[in-house]
Amino acid sequence: MASVAFERVRAKIKSEAARILMTDLKDPRMGFVTVIDVDLSRDFRHATIHVSILADHEGEERRILKALDSAKGFVQREIAGRLRTRTTPLIEFQQSKGAQQSIKINSLLDQLAEERKEREAREAREAARAAGEDDEASTEPE
Structure with missing residues (x-):
């Protein structure tokens, strides 16, 4: 069973990632992306952010995934500034179908x-x- 602190950090990463993708990221390649869930390692070093992408075709979907991959560092720095933990997790985006x-x-x-x-x-x-x-x-x- 996950501790309260663990769940709080996981929820904070989820909400902050959603906020960053929605308001702070100014990449014209980004389409409609929703943060679905976050998997966080027990040592807080790795976080997989599961996203849902609403795209008209597969090419647009791939373009948005590339934009997310290139924004990974920015999103990670923003999350680091908003979390109060000793370590900041390395983030990875994964598409949820x-x-x-x-x-x-x-x-x-x-x-x-x-x-x-x-x-x-x-x-x-x-x-x-x-x-x-x-x-x-x-x-x-x-």
């Missing part, structure tokens, strides 16, 4: 719902048409 997968799943679910709605409407029209033909057959004189 969870948000993208969630968006893709929601899109597929929306598509399935639309297809179901269309199928049900088509079946209702066919049933109404068949019921209309049955009514005509029953009203015809024998």
